[in-house]
Amino acid sequence: MSTQPIQPAVRHGEPLLAVRDLRVTFGRRGEEPFRAVDGVSFDVRPGQTVGLVGESGCGKSVTSLAIMGLLPTRGNTVEGTAVFDGEDLLSLSAQQMRDRRGADIAMIFQDPLSSLNPVIQIGRQVTEVMERHQGLSRKEAMPKAAELLERVGIPDPRARLANYPHQLSGGMRQRALIAMALACQPRLLIADEPTTALDVTIQAQILALLKDLVVETGTAMVMITHDLGVVAGLCDEVNVLYGGKIVERGTRHGLFARPRHPYTVGLLDSIPRLDAPRGEALSPIPGSVADNLPWDSACAFAPRCSNALDVCVEKTPAWEGDDVVGLRCFNPMGVSR
Amino acid sequence: MSDQSPQQTPARTSYADRRKQRLDALARASADEEGGVSLIVSAWRRLRRNPVFLVGLAITITFVVLAVIAPWLAPYDPAARPLLDDIRPQTNPVPGPEPGHPLGGDDKGRDLLSRLLVGSQQTLMVGVLATLFGLLGGVTLGTVAGAFAGWVDSLVMRVVDVMLSIPSLLLAFTIAALASRPSQWTLIIAIATVQVPIFARLLRGSMLGQRASDHVLAARSLGVKPHAIVFRHMLPNALGPVIVQATLVLAVAIIDAAALSFLGLGNPDDRRPEWGQMLGAAQPYLGQEPHLAFYPAACIIVVALGFTLMGESLREALDPKTRR
Ligand SMILES: Nc1ncnc2c1ncn2[C@@H]1O[C@H](COP(=O)(O)OP(=O)(O)OP(=O)(O)O)[C@@H](O)[C@H]1O
Ligand code: SF4
Numbered sequence: 005m006s007t008q009p010i011q012p013a014v015r016h017g018e019p020l021l022a023v024r025d026l027r028v029t030f031g032r033r034g035e036e037p038f039r040a041v042d043g044v045s046f047d048v049r050p051g052q053t054v055g056l057v058g059e060s061g062c063g064k065s066v067t068s069l070a071i072m073g074l075l076p077t078r079g080n081t082v083e084g085t086a087v088f089d090g091e092d093l094l095s096l097s098a099q100q101m102r103d104r105r106g107a108d109i110a111m112i113f114q115d116p117l118s119s120l121n122p123v124i125q126i127g128r129q130v131t132e133v134m135e136r137h138q139g140l141s142r143k144e145a146m147p148k149a150a151e152l153l154e155r156v157g158i159p160d161p162r163a164r165l166a167n168y169p170h171q172l173s174g175g176m177r178q179r180a181l182i183a184m185a186l187a188c189q190p191r192l193l194i195a196d197e198p199t200t201a202l203d204v205t206i207q208a209q210i211l212a213l214l215k216d217l218v219v220e221t222g223t224a225m226v227m228i229t230h231d232l233g234v235v236a237g238l239c240d241e242v243n244v245l246y247g248g249k250i251v252e253r254g255t256r257h258g259l260f261a262r263p264r265h266p267y268t269v270g271l272l273d274s275i276p277r278l279d280a281p282r283g284e285a286l287s288p289i290p291g292s293v294a295d296n297l298p299w300d301s302a303c304a305f306a307p308r309c310s311n312a313l314d315v316c317v318e319k320t321p322a323w324e325g326d327d328v329v330g331l332r333c334f335n336p337m338g339v340s341r
Numbered sequence: 342m343s344d345q346s347p348q349q350t351p352a353r354t355s356y357a358d359r360r361k362q363r364l365d366a367l368a369r370a371s372a373d374e375e376g377g378v379s380l381i382v383s384a385w386r387r388l389r390r391n392p393v394f395l396v397g398l399a400i401t402i403t404f405v406v407l408a409v410i411a412p413w414l415a416p417y418d419p420a421a422r423p424l425l426d427d428i429r430p431q432t433n434p435v436p437g438p439e440p441g442h443p444l445g446g447d448d449k450g451r452d453l454l455s456r457l458l459v460g461s462q463q464t465l466m467v468g469v470l471a472t473l474f475g476l477l478g479g480v481t482l483g484t485v486a487g488a489f490a491g492w493v494d495s496l497v498m499r500v501v502d503v504m505l506s507i508p509s510l511l512l513a514f515t516i517a518a519l520a521s522r523p524s525q526w527t528l529i530i531a532i533a534t535v536q537v538p539i540f541a542r543l544l545r546g547s548m549l550g551q552r553a554s555d556h557v558l559a560a561r562s563l564g565v566k567p568h569a570i571v572f573r574h575m576l577p578n579a580l581g582p583v584i585v586q587a588t589l590v591l592a593v594a595i596i597d598a599a600a601l602s603f604l605g606l607g608n609p610d611d612r613r614p615e616w617g618q619m620l621g622a623a624q625p626y627l628g629q630e631p632h633l634a635f636y637p638a639a640c641i642i643v644v645a646l647g648f649t650l651m652g653e654s655l656r657e658a659l660d661p662k663t664r665r
């Protein structure tokens with residue numbers, strides 16, 4: 005509740021991570037190249053939580069993997085910069101990037117079962133990070149691992165150290181993964197749909213845990229999700245991604261109170277609401293990403309857009325705004341909601 | 342030709358393609374299951390009630406136990422010639438059954454039962470050692486190929502696929518025949534060499550599956566070093582299908598060992614009996630005394646059948662296609 009960072013100070017601080025014009029293109033020689041991320045720019049300031057929101061396939065995971073240097077070594081090209089703490093991550097060597105991962109930047113993934121090594125005990129998986137980055141022996145790291153498990157809300161942490169992943173529930177596994185990611189106090193945590201694979205009640209617990217942890221430790225977070233509901237409770241700033249481009253950006257309050265891009269409005273309308281009249285159907289966005297036009301010569305969203313004008317299929321809408329608020333649309337929604 | 346993902350051509354698949362497809366299907370089993378250990382555990386749950394598997398298991402266990410205790414079980418030294426006096430070169434070249442010698446003797450007056458029993462030891466040793474060495478070589482190559490993608494992988498797999506395209510017995514025969522003095526060890530090395538590409542392709546396939554897995558991505562996201570990724574996170578989870586294949590390979594190794602010994606490419610010293618070698622020695626008497634060939638042949642067939650039944654049902658239990 006008192007989790008709001010002091011807005012002005014944070015806003016004018018140096019960004020911890022500044023992503024500029026990130027482009028990721030898939031395709032080997034002889035294949036039609038596919039641009040999954042198409043000129044994405046955003047900032048994350050220290051201690052801030054930034055949302056990256058969009059439907060499946062819009063490039064959220066590829067963006068985060070590119071920043072982490074985790075895309076396959078072949079079959080794709082990454083352009084642009086991602087400056088973290090004064091260093092462009094995208095131009096670091098593989099070895100330098102390995103030293104950053106887990107220590108300065110960590111990531112948690114969507115599926116907590118498959119993200120743990122099935123044949124290694126939880127304790128060893130947690131200590132592995134500390135052995136790697138803090139030079140601890142396993143013996144020294146074990147008590148710290150137990151503390152970490154306790155901090156992420158795993159009951160009876162000492163006994164859990166000897167468990168294998170399949171002996172833990174889904175929520176416990178995600179807590180263990182969060183413990184691993186935060187073991188070396190990284191300054192940035194990228195969470196890629198961390199609750200999608202979990203039950204609704206567990207989802208809320210994990211989100212609350214993440215919120216507590218980032219506030220407590222001052223870790224900045226990039227929260228990737230297709231669910232604006234998650235963003236509403238967690239993020240200071242939100243980027244809405246469509247077809248590999250950011251189409252709208254705003255502060256949490258601004259975006260929810262006055263969404264301007266037709267796609268953002270569509271996303272908001274498809275959130276189930278407790279206060280909605282009973283029986284009123286949700287209105288999902290018509291069509292699918294398969295209908296997208298190429299960004300080069302149109303607005304990719306035009307075929308699904310209720311506000312589309314003629315110009316929308318003739319030119320690329322330009323980005324109008326800055327690193328805090330912005331929009332990419334010829335005919336934004338004007339009415340306040 | 343040497344496409345890494347063999348296309349399903351319904352019309353005519355070559356010997357090499359069929360072998361590769363089988364291996365790749367088995368390798369895939371590890372990718373979509375939780376991992377090596379649980380792969381075996383879940384397979385066991387399905388296998389416990391499978392009669393084919395249980396028969397194979399029973400045969401295998403009987404054979405292994407017999408081989409281990411053979412020296413104490415055998416009534417005679419396999420090299421001793423207690424029936425020498427019964428041999429009449431013209432009328433009775435092979436002594437028949439008599440009290441104390443239920444199966445009779447061989448053409449040199451040695452107790453046949455004792456030789457069969459002790460012979461199981463040689464067969465087991467050749468089979469197990471050949472499989473073990475093959476496993477060692479194959480796992481090394483497969484790990485190298487799966488760990489370093491790129492040209493190392495391409496190079497290793499090119500060699501492996503060429504070896505796979507040669508029928509295994511022919512290849513083993515060629516290698517064994519290259520040895521100036523045939524022995525136990527040339528036999529083992531020849532058969533092991535033939536198994537190397539099988540294990541290599543299999544392991545490389547499941548290593549690639551692991552490389553693309555979520556938990557390896559998660560480990561990389563924590564900065565885990567490449568050697569730890571390979572040996573701690575990929576290899577232990579990729580070994581499941583290799584273990585299954587090892588039981589199948591044991592059956593093949595035993596048959597191949599017998600075949601090569603029969604052709605005189607094994608241990609030439611017949612004081613240490615081996616089933617294939619006994620079969621070869623029985624050749625001159627095939628007309629009058631067929632039992633001399635029948636017993637070792639039956640032993641080879643039954644034991645190979647045991648391993649095959651066990652291995653095939655294990656493979657079936659792990660095959661994603663037959664499982665669901
Ligand atoms: N290795 C790859 N090779 C080719 N295309 C890829 C690869 N990885 C992702 N893509 C493509 O890039 C696009 C963006 O994928 P991405 O995984 O970032 O989507 P996402 O927004 O994370 O979706 P989801 O909500 O389903 O996770 C998709 O169309 C996908 O097909
Ligand atoms: S640019 Fe045109 S098509 Fe695209 S979202 Fe805006 S109004 Fe709709």
Ligand SMILES: [Mg+2]
Pocket residue numbers: 064065066196197
């Ligand atoms: Mg994703």
